Amino acid sequence: MPRDAMVISAVILGLIAMVPLAAAVGGNNASPFTSRSGGLVQTIATWFGADTMIESTPRVPASRAADRPADWPLYSKAGHDITPLPDAKVQELALSLTPEQRRVLLNAGTEPAFCGDLLDNPEHGTYCCRLCGLPLFNSRHKFDSGTGWPSFDRSVDPDHVRYKEDRAHGMVRTEILCARCNGHLGHVFTDGPRQTTGQRYCLNSASMQFFTEDAEMPERSRPVETATAYFAGGCFWGVEHYFEHKVPGVLDVVSGYQNGHTDNPMYKQVCTGTTGHAESVRITYDPARVSFRELMEVFFWIHDPTQLNRQGPDVGTQYRSAVFAADEAQLEEARRYVKFLTENDPRFKDRPIVTQVEMTERFWEAEEYHQDYSARHNKACYIPEWRGVEPPAILTGAGVK
Numbered sequence: 001m002p003r004d005a006m007v008i009s010a011v012i013l014g015l016i017a018m019v020p021l022a023a024a025v026g027g028n029n030a031s032p033f034t035s036r037s038g039g040l041v042q043t044i045a046t047w048f049g050a051d052t053m054i055e056s057t058p059r060v061p062a063s064r065a066a067d068r069p070a071d072w073p074l075y076s077k078a079g080h081d082i083t084p085l086p087d088a089k090v091q092e093l094a095l096s097l098t099p100e101q102r103r104v105l106l107n108a109g110t111e112p113a114f115c116g117d118l119l120d121n122p123e124h125g126t127y128c129c130r131l132c133g134l135p136l137f138n139s140r141h142k143f144d145s146g147t148g149w150p151s152f153d154r155s156v157d158p159d160h161v162r163y164k165e166d167r168a169h170g171m172v173r174t175e176i177l178c179a180r181c182n183g184h185l186g187h188v189f190t191d192g193p194r195q196t197t198g199q200r201y202c203l204n205s206a207s208m209q210f211f212t213e214d215a216e217m218p219e220r221s222r223p224v225e226t227a228t229a230y231f232a233g234g235c236f237w238g239v240e241h242y243f244e245h246k247v248p249g250v251l252d253v254v255s256g257y258q259n260g261h262t263d264n265p266m267y268k269q270v271c272t273g274t275t276g277h278a279e280s281v282r283i284t285y286d287p288a289r290v291s292f293r294e295l296m297e298v299f300f301w302i303h304d305p306t307q308l309n310r311q312g313p314d315v316g317t318q319y320r321s322a323v324f325a326a327d328e329a330q331l332e333e334a335r336r337y338v339k340f341l342t343e344n345d346p347r348f349k350d351r352p353i354v355t356q357v358e359m360t361e362r363f364w365e366a367e368e369y370h371q372d373y374s375a376r377h378n379k380a381c382y383i384p385e386w387r388g389v390e391p392p393a394i395l396t397g398a399g400v401k
């Protein structure tokens, strides 16, 4: 697209965003939610090729969304549970430490140079936190610094190490701590190898436990075993946002296009309502913290499963309500839950649930600009108002595990 056209289209889209949203609303809900099922916004976006002109932004995993409560589970990029451990748990783990390990890890001690048992370790493998087991460093990043302490040019995952200014002994240094148990590890300096990161992570052997590459890591040193769920409940912006920001135990949520007849669909194709895809979300979750049943409770709370091929102002088969089961167990559980709601929930006494429950076949990630859309653009999507019915416990904070 010519540069002038891009500027004009950006201005027009900006102006459209300022128009009262009620103007774009159709159907039986005169509420301020954006309609994406057609109309002016989509038409102009199509004229100017908006699908490809909007810049992409790096994704933020759900578990690290800024507005999540501090006591919710937190996961690293590598998929480890890095929720800070409570003091009582740290003290319990510390019972297994030697006096030297305790001095270093809990009291920010430093072992004498050239004395640590991991300094000259020639083996390939992973160095984990001696206290809580979180993987910290890998032999691939170890180098001989000549200082007398094990040295690495980076951590295995930036999320696994925490940094703190240390003004002890008349110096200003950067202390490194385990992100999960807050155990003292050592310091990081900027005189590392220039050909790589330039960083020198200077470690105490006493802070770490080494596992060779072929060793089986203990459970506490492995990524959490996650599960996947897929839900379609109208505009995927809103469904994605809700699961990302309101549900503890969710690691990540991606907006996409589910099932359908064509490969690698684009938004403009799905918008036509003829490709058979549903706008849906793929949720990666920690079953130890939140169950599939609890996810379904949220799903049936944040959309109206009685609306056929629509959700509020958005109309078309791409906005249908569906649970796409990842396996037979989910399929059975979803069918049982719909039956349970039908027979017991006053919301559905006179309005039958039309949600499709079927196996997932294919999920295509939507274009980058659809991801985290609500958070980045501060836009709400249609959410039904259920009166006289208690919200699911997982949404009220009562379900945080």
Ligand SMILES: [Zn+2]
Pocket: 129, 130, 131, 132, 133, 134, 178, 179, 180, 181, 182, 183
């Ligand atoms: Zn630790």
